[in-house]
Amino acid sequence: MLEINDLAKRYGNVVALDGATFSARPGRIVGFLGPNGAGKTTAMRCIFGLARPDRGEVRWKGAAIDRTTRLRFGYMPEQRGLYPRMRVGEQLGYFGQQHGLSGKQAEAAGRRWLERLGLADREKSKLEELSHGNQQRIQLATALVHDPELVVLDEPFSGLDPLGTATMTEVVREEAAKGVGVVFSSHQLDLVEDVCEDVVIIARGRIVAEGPIDELKASSGRRHLDIEVAGTDGAWIGALPQVQVLEHSGGRMRLLVDDSVPLDELLTAARSAGELRKFSYQPPRLSELFMEAVAEPETEPAEAAGLHR
Amino acid sequence: MSRARSIWLVARRELLERGRSRGFIFSVLFTTTIIIGSFVVPVLIFGDEGPTRVGVVEPAPDRLDSAITTTAVALDQDIAVVRFSDREAGETALLDDQVAALLIVPADLSTPGELAFRESPDPTIQGVVGSAVAGLRVNAALEAEGVDPTTFVEAQTPPTVRALEPPEEGADTRFLIANIGAVLILVGVFSFGFTVLTGVVEEKQSRVMEVVLSTVLPRDLLMGKVLGIGILGLVQLAVFVVAGFIAASLTQEFELPATTPGAAVQLVVWFILGYTLYSTALGVLGALASRMEEASNASTPVTIVAMLSYFVAIFAVINDPSGPVAIAASFIPFSAPMVVPMRAALGAITPIEILVAALITIAAIWVLFVVGGRVYSGAALQTAGRIRLRDAWRSAGQ
Numbered sequence: 058m059l060e061i062n063d064l065a066k067r068y069g070n071v072v073a074l075d076g077a078t079f080s081a082r083p084g085r086i087v088g089f090l091g092p093n094g095a096g097k098t099t100a101m102r103c104i105f106g107l108a109r110p111d112r113g114e115v116r117w118k119g120a121a122i123d124r125t126t127r128l129r130f131g132y133m134p135e136q137r138g139l140y141p142r143m144r145v146g147e148q149l150g151y152f153g154q155q156h157g158l159s160g161k162q163a164e165a166a167g168r169r170w171l172e173r174l175g176l177a178d179r180e181k182s183k184l185e186e187l188s189h190g191n192q193q194r195i196q197l198a199t200a201l202v203h204d205p206e207l208v209v210l211d212e213p214f215s216g217l218d219p220l221g222t223a224t225m226t227e228v229v230r231e232e233a234a235k236g237v238g239v240v241f242s243s244h245q246l247d248l249v250e251d252v253c254e255d256v257v258i259i260a261r262g263r264i265v266a267e268g269p270i271d272e273l274k275a276s277s278g279r280r281h282l283d284i285e286v287a288g289t290d291g292a293w294i295g296a297l298p299q300v301q302v303l304e305h306s307g308g309r310m311r312l313l314v315d316d317s318v319p320l321d322e323l324l325t326a327a328r329s330a331g332e333l334r335k336f337s338y339q340p341p342r343l344s345e346l347f348m349e350a351v352a353e354p355e356t357e358p359a360e361a362a363g364l365h366r
Numbered sequence: 367m368s369r370a371r372s373i374w375l376v377a378r379r380e381l382l383e384r385g386r387s388r389g390f391i392f393s394v395l396f397t398t399t400i401i402i403g404s405f406v407v408p409v410l411i412f413g414d415e416g417p418t419r420v421g422v423v424e425p426a427p428d429r430l431d432s433a434i435t436t437t438a439v440a441l442d443q444d445i446a447v448v449r450f451s452d453r454e455a456g457e458t459a460l461l462d463d464q465v466a467a468l469l470i471v472p473a474d475l476s477t478p479g480e481l482a483f484r485e486s487p488d489p490t491i492q493g494v495v496g497s498a499v500a501g502l503r504v505n506a507a508l509e510a511e512g513v514d515p516t517t518f519v520e521a522q523t524p525p526t527v528r529a530l531e532p533p534e535e536g537a538d539t540r541f542l543i544a545n546i547g548a549v550l551i552l553v554g555v556f557s558f559g560f561t562v563l564t565g566v567v568e569e570k571q572s573r574v575m576e577v578v579l580s581t582v583l584p585r586d587l588l589m590g591k592v593l594g595i596g597i598l599g600l601v602q603l604a605v606f607v608v609a610g611f612i613a614a615s616l617t618q619e620f621e622l623p624a625t626t627p628g629a630a631v632q633l634v635v636w637f638i639l640g641y642t643l644y645s646t647a648l649g650v651l652g653a654l655a656s657r658m659e660e661a662s663n664a665s666t667p668v669t670i671v672a673m674l675s676y677f678v679a680i681f682a683v684i685n686d687p688s689g690p691v692a693i694a695a696s697f698i699p700f701s702a703p704m705v706v707p708m709r710a711a712l713g714a715i716t717p718i719e720i721l722v723a724a725l726i727t728i729a730a731i732w733v734l735f736v737v738g739g740r741v742y743s744g745a746a747l748q749t750a751g752r753i754r755l756r757d758a759w760r761s762a763g764q
Contacts, residue, residue, distance in 0.1 A: 105580040107747060124583060128367060132580040138573025143383055154375050155581045157367040199577060 058082050059104070059207055059238055063113035065262070066099055073099040074110065075262030081240045081255075083206070086233045088253035088270075089242040092351055096262040097242045098135055099183070101209050105132050117207070128157045131205035135212045135242075136356035137196050139184050145171065146180035149202050161168055163202065170198035174224065190221045197228065208232055210241035226252055242298060250343040260351040274340035277349075281342075282312040285335035286327055293330035308334075372582050376590025380565070381598055394602055398609045405613040417446040420491060421465035423456045424449055425473040433498040440621050443494055460484050467491045473498060475506045515554075540629075541684075547633050547707035548679045551640040555672045558599035559645040560665070562591055566652030567661045574747045584746060585739025592645050599641065632707045632720070639727045640703025644668060646731060650738035653745040654753045664752065675701035679708055687714030696723045699730030 059081040066074040074096045081087045085318035091097050104115050105127060115122050139148055146167050153163025171177045176187075176193045184192060194217065200208060213225055229252060235237050243249050250255065250270060258266040266273060286293075286308045294300060294310070299318055304311040308331070314323065320338060327333050341349075384390050422430060431447040438445035448465055450456035456468045461484060468747075471479030481487075481495055508518055566588075569575045572706035578587060647668050655664040678701055683692040687709045695701040696709065702723045709715040 083636060102576075102747070107576060107579055108473045124369075125367075130580070132577065134573075134580070136576060140383070140574055142387070142574050143379075147382075150373065151379055152577070152581070155372060155578075188559070195583040196577075226701060262379075 058118065059240070060116040060119075061104075062116065064100060064103055064115070065112035066096075066103065066110045070325060072262050073108075074103070074113075076113070077259060077262060077264050078113075078163050079257045079264050079267050081207070081257075083238045083240045084233055084236045085337055086229060086239045086241070086253045088249035088256040089240055089259070090244075090246070090256055091242070091259035095259045095338060095351070097259060098211055100129065100259070101132070101134075101240075101242070104209055117268055128152060128203075129206045131156075131200035131203065131208040133196055133200040133210040133213055135215075136194065139192070139196060139199060139277070142183050143184040144180070145176070145182055145184055145187070148184060148195065149198055152199045153202040153300045156205075158203055166202045166204070167198070170202055173228075177226065189216070190218060193217060193221060194224065197225065201232065203332060205237065207238040208240070209235075210239070213241050214243050214245055214336065222248070240282045246331065246342075246344040246347055256343070262264070266346065266350040270343060273346055274343075277341055278316050279341055279348060280314045280316050281337075281339050281345075282314050283310075283335060283337040283339075284312065284327055285309045285333075286330050287332040287334055289331040293326060297326055314338075367486070369583065369595045371584055373586045373590040373593065376582060376587055377594035377597065379420075380591055380594025382729060384561075384595065384598055385601075390598075394605060397400065398605060401606055401610045402613040405610070405617050409617050417444040418491065419446050419448050419465045420495060421448050421450050421456045421459055421468040423453050423468065425450050426469070426471050427473055427475055427502060429502060430469075430471065430498070433502050437498040437501070438494045441490075442493055443490060445491070445494055457482070467495065469495055469499075475499075475503050489562070501635035523629045543629050543633065544684060544708040545680065547636060547711065548676055548704040550637050551644075551703050552632070552672060552676050554599060554637055554641040555644040555668075558595055558641055559648045559668075560646040561595050561599075563648040563652040563661055563665055564658065565591055565595065565651050567655050567658055570653070570656060570746065571658070579743065579746060583739070584743035585735055586741055588646065588649050589735060590737055591649060592642060595645065596638070596641055600638075629707075629711050632710050635705045635724070636707045639724065641702065643699060643727060643731050643734065644672060646734045646738055650734065650741050653738075653742045654755060654758060656752065658749070660752050671700050675704050679704040683708055684712070687712040694720075697726055702727050 061077060061079050064074045064077045066072075077096060089097055089100075099108055103110050103181070104122070106122070107122075120126070143151070146164070149167030149170060150160070150163040153166050154289065158166060168177070168180065171180055174197070176191060176194060179187060182358055184195060187195065197210075197213065200210065208229075210229070212260050213229070214222055217225060226248075229239055229241065253270060255269050256266070256273065257264060261286060281303075289308060291302075291305055291308070291310055294302060294312070297318070299315040301313040302310060303313055324336065327336060420434065426449070431449075432534050434445060442545065444510065449680055450468075452571070453470060456465075456470075460468045460482060463484065466483070466488060468482040470482070471477075478499060480680070481492065483491075505515075505518065509515065569578065582590075648665055651664040651668060652661055655661040675695070678691065678695050683695060683705050684688070692705060692709055692714070695705040696715065696719060706715065706720060706723045710720060731736060741755060741758045745753045748758075
């Protein structure tokens with residue numbers, strides 16, 4: 058288990074991390090979310106010793122992380138980069154060896170990954186001769202070539218076409234199925250909702266929400282109600298307590314409802330208003346949870362606090 | 367995995383990637399060709415001509431041949447004499463360039479005779495043949511007057527030669543070795559040292575730095591780079607030296623300078639120390655730059671220090687190898703690699719001084735690796751603009 062305890066880091070006057078605490082379990086895929094500048098990259102760099110926190114620590118399996126521990130981690134930084142003029146096969150071999158594999162093991166592992174990613178025929182090509190998408194695949198293979206126990210991917214989906222996204226998703230799922238801990242950051246929240254089991258949301262250097270997506274949704278205290286009632290203008294809504302109209306066009310409405318309002322009451326009210334054509338009662342989407350979680354505390358303090366478990 | 371293996375992997379990557387690159391192979395081949403050419407081409411152009419041939423038409427005095435060759439040797443010329451049975455044969459040979467000149471002198475030396483050339487007269491041959499003929503005629507005249515031959519042989523003895531300040535045995539070689547050391551280190555700094563500098567900037571520019579540093583410690587990355595490029599540099603130098611040596615001995619234009627093995631070992635050791643010191647400093651400064659264009663600016667301090675050290679060595683130290691400037695410069699890490707082997711070659715330094723100077727330089731290299739490793743980690747991931755040394759140091763700190 059990866060534990061991040063109370064990390065704080067400032068660059069000059071800019072606070073990058075302000076007491077961030079979260080964890081990632083083996084075999085689980087954690088989506089690490091937050092607006093730009095929230096501290097995601099800094100937190101990831103702290104895991105790899107690339108940034109030295111002013112306070113707090115990172116632990117792996119209960120022990121502080123050192124160079125030897127990091128050899129069992131894999132990292133794909135946000136700013137991609139490999140040696141442009143180095144051959145692809147040798148590049149993977151080099152990084153494999155730097156992670157402790159022998160020359161032969163690293164070569165075999167590199168070949169396996171190239172085959173896995175459909176690039177077996179490019180082993181002898183220089184990296185710069187590959188297309189952008191294929192360079193991204195090599196970058197992923199670089200992070201995984203040594204069969205790490207923990208993989209940290211910073212924005213792995215950015216700049217990928219749908220095919221690349223599919224491969225990336227598949228690989229990430231397979232790794233997690235093998236028991237590898239996977240942490241990745243992304244702004245594509247629908248994708249995260251699809252791929253991840255857990256999310257960690259960071260804003261202004263602090264963790265504002267953390268946990269399994271389902272639990273976060275369930276505990277949000279708010280429900281969305283998509284409703285369509287024929288033959289009414291929607292005036293009946295005014296009679297209901299604790300309901301906010303998000304969208305309204307004719308008989309169709311999207312409502313925000315507090316989960317304390319009984320479902321029966323809502324259904325009865327809708328039925329009595331007219332002919333009910335659609336009634337969909339759902340927890341908020343991840344993107345909605347995200348927007349609430351990262352909102353400035355001055356504007357919506359209650360919601361942000363409510364989400365933080 | 368040990369750090370030593372990590373360092374070696376970095377070094378090996380540099381060695382393989384650079385050593386196999388077309389640019390490197392081409393530049394080594396090119397330089398080697400130039401070195402070999404500089405020995406071979408003069409021989410091909412000017413050739414090994416052998417002696418200049420002068421024809422003599424029979425009948426001629428018996429002693430003429432030996433008189434000409436002896437005079438030629440005395441004047442540091444190589445002249446051979448060819449006899450022709452008659453004037454016509456001789457002139458044909460002259461017109462065919464088989465001989466450079468044709469001499470016709472009566473056997474009794476009654477007249478000075480005639481020296482014929484094909485086109486314009488060669489003053490050297492003119493001088494040699496002229497003195498030989500004149501000498502023979504003077505001898506003949508004196509003998510006819512009844513003078514004892516030993517008297518005029520004795521009278522022809524030149525004055526004895528003496529130098530008031532004769533040069534020391536092997537002084538030229540020592541001077542040469544002393545200068546070669548300083549030049550080699552300067553070359554090492556400006557070629558291999560700058561390869562380290564650009565290598566660091568390339569890693570920053572291609573953004574591969576962050577991936578590498580997630581596994582390799584900054585100090586180890588710097589050490590590996592310096593080591594790999596250093597080995598490549600030494601191999602390159604060795605190829606040049608061996609190629610030059612073989613070419614020189616084949617064309618027989620070269621004698622191995624009579625130097626002690628000690629001086630040669632010192633040259634190699636100080637080359638390694640000097641290269642390591644300067645290239646480490648350049649690697650650290652390279653980490654402060656984000657783009658190639660900034661790298662040369664960032665490296666200016668090292669360039670200035672290297673040039674200053676070189677000038678101190680070739681102007682101050684070589685003139686007064688035991689003076690205060692020379693002694694002080696031996697104990698300053700950046701000038702020691704140029705000054706110490708120079709003083710050693712000139713025999714103006716004690717073994718203790720050499721040892722202390724070497725230890726100071728090694729200590730300075732170590733400090734550079736430690737300081738450099740920290741600056742490196744502070745600056746390596748900042749890819750915008752030029753980073754100040756102090757900021758890099760701080761951001762890597764607690």
